[in-house]
Amino acid sequence: MYPENVTVINHPLVQHKISMLRDIHTGTNEFRRLTEEIAMLMGYEALRDLPLEDVEITTPLETCMTPMIAGKKLAVVPILRAGLGMVSGILALTPSAKVGHIGLFRDPETHEPHEYYCKLPDPIDLRTIVVTDPMLATGGSAVAAVDFIKQHGGKTIKFMSIIAAPEGLERLSKAHSDIQIYCGHVDRQLNENAYICPGLGDAGDRIFGTK
Numbered sequence: 001m002y003p004e005n006v007t008v009i010n011h012p013l014v015q016h017k018i019s020m021l022r023d024i025h026t027g028t029n030e031f032r033r034l035t036e037e038i039a040m041l042m043g044y045e046a047l048r049d050l051p052l053e054d055v056e057i058t059t060p061l062e063t064c065m066t067p068m069i070a071g072k073k074l075a076v077v078p079i080l081r082a083g084l085g086m087v088s089g090i091l092a093l094t095p096s097a098k099v100g101h102i103g104l105f106r107d108p109e110t111h112e113p114h115e116y117y118c119k120l121p122d123p124i125d126l127r128t129i130v131v132t133d134p135m136l137a138t139g140g141s142a143v144a145a146v147d148f149i150k151q152h153g154g155k156t157i158k159f160m161s162i163i164a165a166p167e168g169l170e171r172l173s174k175a176h177s178d179i180q181i182y183c184g185h186v187d188r189q190l191n192e193n194a195y196i197c198p199g200l201g202d203a204g205d206r207i208f209g210t211k
């Protein structure tokens with residue numbers, strides 16, 4: 001039903017929390033908490049292919065070889081602002097991950113993304129990079145962020161969004177068929193202002209309490 005590089009994480013806990021996130025009555029505090037929890041649950045799934053290596057551990061009874069995550073080369077890269085809300089959820093799983101930032105805002109008229117900040121951890125080419133943004137609408141911001149990471153040398157990229165529009169999902173998966181895309185729910189469509197319907201409104205504003 002979706003392109004090969006797309007995974008919809010339809011776990012009941014994720015679906016339940018997304019429904020709470022959508023609710024117009026969900027205030028900033030709860031919205032932040034839910035965004036963090038959903039990111040953690042999605043991260044559990046999105047990171048299931050992290051490489052393991054056997055290391056020697058001494059238990060109270062004996063010494064054994066037992067698996068641990070190989071290397072420590074993970075980077076979480078939120079798309080500012082809204083992607084920031086997902087970072088703590090991923091870091092709860094991988095506390096040693098480095099964090100980069102890509103600042104993009106969408107022009108309200110043209111819906112084209114504009115970059116205003118970029119800082120990525122070195123060596124970016126050796127890291128698994130998890131890009132976070134709760135909303136994948138037209139896909140313009142996601143495509144621009146992944147373009148940018150690739151220009152800086154990034155190779156292994158996973159994109160995580162909580163809600164995706166079919167239009168954005170198609171655009172991102174076509175533009176970057178070599179990355180893995182994870183989303184919590186695929187909504188019906190974009191409206192004339194390129195907002196996702198039914199969606200949840202403006203994720204950045206709801207996370208940070210701005211309007």
Ligand SMILES: O=P(O)(O)OC[C@H]1O[C@H](OP(=O)(O)OP(=O)(O)O)[C@H](O)[C@@H]1O
Pocket residue numbers: 079080081082083104105106107111113133134135136137138139140141142168194202203204205
């Ligand atoms: O798929 P697109 O059509 O590009 O739209 C999605 C982008 O729009 C929102 O950011 P916004 O521009 O509102 O910035 P903000 O996070 O600072 O609020 C959202 O967080 C995505 O980054």
Ligand SMILES: O=c1cc[nH]c(=O)[nH]1
Pocket residue numbers: 082135137194195196197199200201202203204
């Ligand atoms: O529905 C949308 C679309 C873009 N950005 C948002 O925050 N929400």
Ligand SMILES: [Mg+2]
Pocket residue numbers: 082202203204205
């Ligand atoms: Mg916004």
